[in-house]
Amino acid sequence: MTKITRAGVTFPPDLLKDFDEIIGKMGYESRSKAIQDAVRLFVSERKWLQEEENTTQTGIILMVYDHDARGLETTLTDSQHHHSDLIFSTLHIHISERDCLEAIAVKGKAHEIRELSDELATKRGVKILKTVIVTI
Ligand code: NI
Ligand code: NI
Numbered sequence: 001m002t003k004i005t006r007a008g009v010t011f012p013p014d015l016l017k018d019f020d021e022i023i024g025k026m027g028y029e030s031r032s033k034a035i036q037d038a039v040r041l042f043v044s045e046r047k048w049l050q051e052e053e054n055t056t057q058t059g060i061i062l063m064v065y066d067h068d069a070r071g072l073e074t075t076l077t078d079s080q081h082h083h084s085d086l087i088f089s090t091l092h093i094h095i096s097e098r099d100c101l102e103a104i105a106v107k108g109k110a111h112e113i114r115e116l117s118d119e120l121a122t123k124r125g126v127k128i129l130k131t132v133i134v135t136i
Helices: 013-026 029-049 072-082 109-121
Strands: 056-066 086-095 099-109 126-133
Touching: 013 029, 029 126, 056 072, 056 109, 072 109, 099 109, 109 126
Parallel strands: none
Antiparallel strands: 056 099, 056 126, 086 099
């Protein structure tokens, strides 16, 4: 069995109240499990940024962009073709008349994923870009 360490943590009352409300609705039986999950998510989200540039990482690049922005769709496609060795699948959802959501599943070297992510994020017309890398 994994050894457990006890950590005493203080919370602002409002934050704890919101937290308890949410985990109650979700069906968590103990606060400890919910806090562990929240911390694990935080660590998983940040860990890959500290990893060596050459470690293999897997995740999703989530982006929302304005498809009316001139030349954007072509530029985004060109970028993805250029990094095609990293991309395993792409999901496209037309959100509204103008906005598109794209979820790009990636697996490759950390620095290559970062490069693609930065390349897409900085294009004019890209409104949201979030890179979620799973580190277990
Ligand atoms: Ni293509
Ligand atoms: Ni679309």
